[in-house]
Amino acid sequence: MKFTIQRDQFVQSVQHVSKAISSRTTIPVLTGIKIEASYDGVTLTGSDSDISIESFIPKEIDDQELVTIEQEGSIVLNAKFFAEIVKKLPEDTLEIMVTDQFLTRLTSGDSVFNLNGLDPAEYPRLPEIEEDNVFKMPKDLLKSLIRQTAFAVSTAETRPILTGIHWAIDDGILTCTATDSHRLAMRHAKVETNSEELAFSNVVIPGKSLSELSKIIDDTDELIDIIVTDNQILFKSTNLLFFSRLLDGNYPATKNMIPNHSKTSVKLESKYLLAAIERGLLLSREGKNNVVNVKTIENKELEITSVTPEVGKVTEKVHTLDYSGEELRISFNGKNLIDALKVIESTEITIDFTGAMSPFVMKPADRDHMLHLFSPVRTY
Amino acid sequence: MKFTIQRDQFVQSVQHVSKAISSRTTIPVLTGIKIEASYDGVTLTGSDSDISIESFIPKEIDDQELVTIEQEGSIVLNAKFFAEIVKKLPEDTLEIMVTDQFLTRLTSGDSVFNLNGLDPAEYPRLPEIEEDNVFKMPKDLLKSLIRQTAFAVSTAETRPILTGIHWAIDDGILTCTATDSHRLAMRHAKVETNSEELAFSNVVIPGKSLSELSKIIDDTDELIDIIVTDNQILFKSTNLLFFSRLLDGNYPATKNMIPNHSKTSVKLESKYLLAAIERGLLLSREGKNNVVNVKTIENKELEITSVTPEVGKVTEKVHTLDYSGEELRISFNGKNLIDALKVIESTEITIDFTGAMSPFVMKPADRDHMLHLFSPVRTY
Numbered sequence: 001m002k003f004t005i006q007r008d009q010f011v012q013s014v015q016h017v018s019k020a021i022s023s024r025t026t027i028p029v030l031t032g033i034k035i036e037a038s039y040d041g042v043t044l045t046g047s048d049s050d051i052s053i054e055s056f057i058p059k060e061i062d063d064q065e066l067v068t069i070e071q072e073g074s075i076v077l078n079a080k081f082f083a084e085i086v087k088k089l090p091e092d093t094l095e096i097m098v099t100d101q102f103l104t105r106l107t108s109g110d111s112v113f114n115l116n117g118l119d120p121a122e123y124p125r126l127p128e129i130e131e132d133n134v135f136k137m138p139k140d141l142l143k144s145l146i147r148q149t150a151f152a153v154s155t156a157e158t159r160p161i162l163t164g165i166h167w168a169i170d171d172g173i174l175t176c177t178a179t180d181s182h183r184l185a186m187r188h189a190k191v192e193t194n195s196e197e198l199a200f201s202n203v204v205i206p207g208k209s210l211s212e213l214s215k216i217i218d219d220t221d222e223l224i225d226i227i228v229t230d231n232q233i234l235f236k237s238t239n240l241l242f243f244s245r246l247l248d249g250n251y252p253a254t255k256n257m258i259p260n261h262s263k264t265s266v267k268l269e270s271k272y273l274l275a276a277i278e279r280g281l282l283l284s285r286e287g288k289n290n291v292v293n294v295k296t297i298e299n300k301e302l303e304i305t306s307v308t309p310e311v312g313k314v315t316e317k318v319h320t321l322d323y324s325g326e327e328l329r330i331s332f333n334g335k336n337l338i339d340a341l342k343v344i345e346s347t348e349i350t351i352d353f354t355g356a357m358s359p360f361v362m363k364p365a366d367r368d369h370m371l372h373l374f375s376p377v378r379t380y
Numbered sequence: 381m382k383f384t385i386q387r388d389q390f391v392q393s394v395q396h397v398s399k400a401i402s403s404r405t406t407i408p409v410l411t412g413i414k415i416e417a418s419y420d421g422v423t424l425t426g427s428d429s430d431i432s433i434e435s436f437i438p439k440e441i442d443d444q445e446l447v448t449i450e451q452e453g454s455i456v457l458n459a460k461f462f463a464e465i466v467k468k469l470p471e472d473t474l475e476i477m478v479t480d481q482f483l484t485r486l487t488s489g490d491s492v493f494n495l496n497g498l499d500p501a502e503y504p505r506l507p508e509i510e511e512d513n514v515f516k517m518p519k520d521l522l523k524s525l526i527r528q529t530a531f532a533v534s535t536a537e538t539r540p541i542l543t544g545i546h547w548a549i550d551d552g553i554l555t556c557t558a559t560d561s562h563r564l565a566m567r568h569a570k571v572e573t574n575s576e577e578l579a580f581s582n583v584v585i586p587g588k589s590l591s592e593l594s595k596i597i598d599d600t601d602e603l604i605d606i607i608v609t610d611n612q613i614l615f616k617s618t619n620l621l622f623f624s625r626l627l628d629g630n631y632p633a634t635k636n637m638i639p640n641h642s643k644t645s646v647k648l649e650s651k652y653l654l655a656a657i658e659r660g661l662l663l664s665r666e667g668k669n670n671v672v673n674v675k676t677i678e679n680k681e682l683e684i685t686s687v688t689p690e691v692g693k694v695t696e697k698v699h700t701l702d703y704s705g706e707e708l709r710i711s712f713n714g715k716n717l718i719d720a721l722k723v724i725e726s727t728e729i730t731i732d733f734t735g736a737m738s739p740f741v742m743k744p745a746d747r748d749h750m751l752h753l754f755s756p757v758r759t760y
Contacts (some may be wrong), residue, residue, distance in 0.1 A: 013562060064391065069546050072652060078691065081662060081663060081691055081692075084662050085659070085662050088655070088658060088659050088662065089659075090659075108503075110656075110696060110697035110698070111656075111659055111694070111696050112694070112695040112696075113662075113663070113692060113693070113694050113695075114692045114693045114694075114695075115692035116690065116691060116692050117690065202647060260595075275468070275470060276490075276491075278468060279465070279469075279470075279491055282461060282464050282465050282468065282493075283461060283493070310496065311458065311461055312493060312494045312495035312496050313492075313493070313494045314491070314492070314493045315492040315493075315494075316491050317490035317494075317507075318490070
């Protein structure tokens with residue numbers, strides 16, 4: 001194998017596929033990036049067996065030559081060292097050449113790295129996926145869907161299915177749901193399907209996979225193809241393939257959890273609520289329970305309090321823009337509400353309470369594409 | 381105690397004095413910030429018994445009222461919580477009032493914090509320092525002196541004296557020296573003294589103290605007063621006092637360590653040498669020994685190599701701007717050289733070697749105010 005390549009392009013591809021590589025893998029060849037040179041271009045692959053990422057650098061783009069292939073071939077090089085090295089090379093191009101067995105020489109200007117490679121024949125093959133059921137959405141929408149749900153997945157290993165995000169398509173509408181059983185985030189979006197009959201309901205993608213995907217797709221309205229099989233999902237964009245394993249098991253029936261009535265309804269400015277709860281948590285952080293108490297008071301105001309006996313007490317007042325229904329006293333995990341407020345892009349939100357002991361729902365006031373559900377905390 | 385104060389001013393003072401406060405102190409009152417209100421203004425104090433910082437906010441500056449004092453008094457409030465709270469308050473002003481015993485109420489708009497304070501009578505007094513021997517220098521020069529020496533102090537507790545920076549004044553010239561016994565950084569500067577006889581030679585200031593000081597003084601040419609006593613040093617700027625304990629013990633006689641001849645002398649562009657050594661260390665990082673090998677080769681070039689058997693080998697060539705003397709092969713800790721190169725502001729540097737087994741000296745090529753000394757590493 002021997003080729004010369006533009007450094008910037010190569011660095012970006014190396015960074016992309018590195019996102020799939022875990023330093024804790026027990027399979028030595030997976031600590032490396034597979035580099036494969038053919039006369040069409042160079043393909044890089046990284047994988048931790050849950051996620052696999054393939055990035056292709058074509059020989060040329062728009063008549064600009066990116067790669068000069070002198071000899072086809074492949075090699076696996078330690079990802080951690082390699083990613084650092086290519087970033088710091090002195091020239092705009094670099095040459096990679098497998099010299100002897102798996103020994104690889106990387107040259108850029110007056111810098112020469114001789115690296116011990118691994119046998120590419122040992123590298124696992126990527127899954128082969130039939131592209132029957134494809135749907136599409138703009139990349140920036142996909143990034144939003146991930147950002148607005150992934151924060152709510154469970155980080156505990158006790159119920160592995162809750163570490164994933166549930167995706168379902170029905171009637172051209174994708175619904176993404178994440179919950180750790182104390183809070184739930186749900187987001188709808190219209191997607192493009194190649195068949196009106198495309199529908200599925202029990203696809204659970206590891207939250208970590210989607211978070212990594214989100215880091216490597218750019219924030220444009222270019223469409224990305226998505227293909228779901230029994231145990232894999234593939235995201236396919238120009239010169240990039242992103243595979244993730246799906247989680248096994250049944251996702252809880254979250255629809256039944258969402259109350260469809262309200263006893264106390266308030267409308268608030270997001271930023272004032274956010275700031276008040278952030279201050280409310282300043283003293284409670286030490287105790288790590290993050291509980292804040294909310295009480296309706298006169299003049300259509302909410303009083304937010306939090307007490308940490310050794311440290312002190314904080315009291316905040318927040319004006320509501322709208323208020324209807326019963327008086328209320330409720331306690332909940334303020335940190336969970338903050339997480340949700342940070343992904344709601346609307347300036348105003350509504351909260352519907354159904355009593356002190358029941359879950360409550362927060363939504364943007366101006367749109368219906370998103371919903372956040374929170375369990376109250378019993379404080380006595 | 382009761383006063384109202386401008387939040388921005390107060391936040392900055394709280395941040396300054398917080399730099400002295402350690403969460404690991406065993407003296408409870410030192411986890412707090414002492415706040416003292418008098419009719420002149422508000423004084424904040426933080427201390428970890430090594431460093432003490434006092435920040436004063438006067439009643440008014442340039443006819444702008446900063447503080448409205450209603451009642452004099454003092455209190456000690458937990459620094460960690462307090463610094464977070466004042467940063468996040470909603471309004472431009474805040475009111476602080478000691479209500480009952482040490483209970484303190486902090487109010488800003490619709491936010492009210494009731495905090496448990498500590499008895500200010502338990503707070504230690506700051507040292508009293510006679511201001512006989514004062515010298516002065518611009519703040520930005522002081523910051524440079526610290527930045528260009530503090531990195532070289534020892535972080536090991538085995539020889540405590542080496543965790544400090546040695547300061548000596550002779551003939552109006554301040555010499556700052558730091559060494560961890562493998563490398564040494566020295567910097568001279570002219571200072572203003574109020575007496576021609578001002579001279580001292582065994583003042584050793586903890587590196588940590590100077591690093592903290594550097595964070596709170598601004599990068600201007602305003603003068604700062606410096607007063608040295610037997611066991612304390614005081615830095616005195618407008619509305620700010622910074623005290624540090626001095627280290628006990630004798631600092632090594634570093635002057636004798638510096639070779640005054642040269643067997644091989646090279647002149648190089650700093651940035652190329654820096655980049656080449658950084659790449660040289662990319663593979664050796666795993667081993668943590670950071671050793672690079674330098675060899676003079678033909679065409680007035682240096683060859684820099686580093687080998688990590690499991691990973692590979694890197695070879696770099698660096699052109700010299702000037703080269704004289706014997707051929708040379710030497711090995712040294714590349715990380716130490718990088719640290720020094722990063723604080724040398726000149727684009728060109730000279731290195732004088734005195735053989736493979738002797739310490740060598742690096743200096744800016746255009747100025748004589750700074751010197752870095754490095755021990756070689758034996759590699760066989």
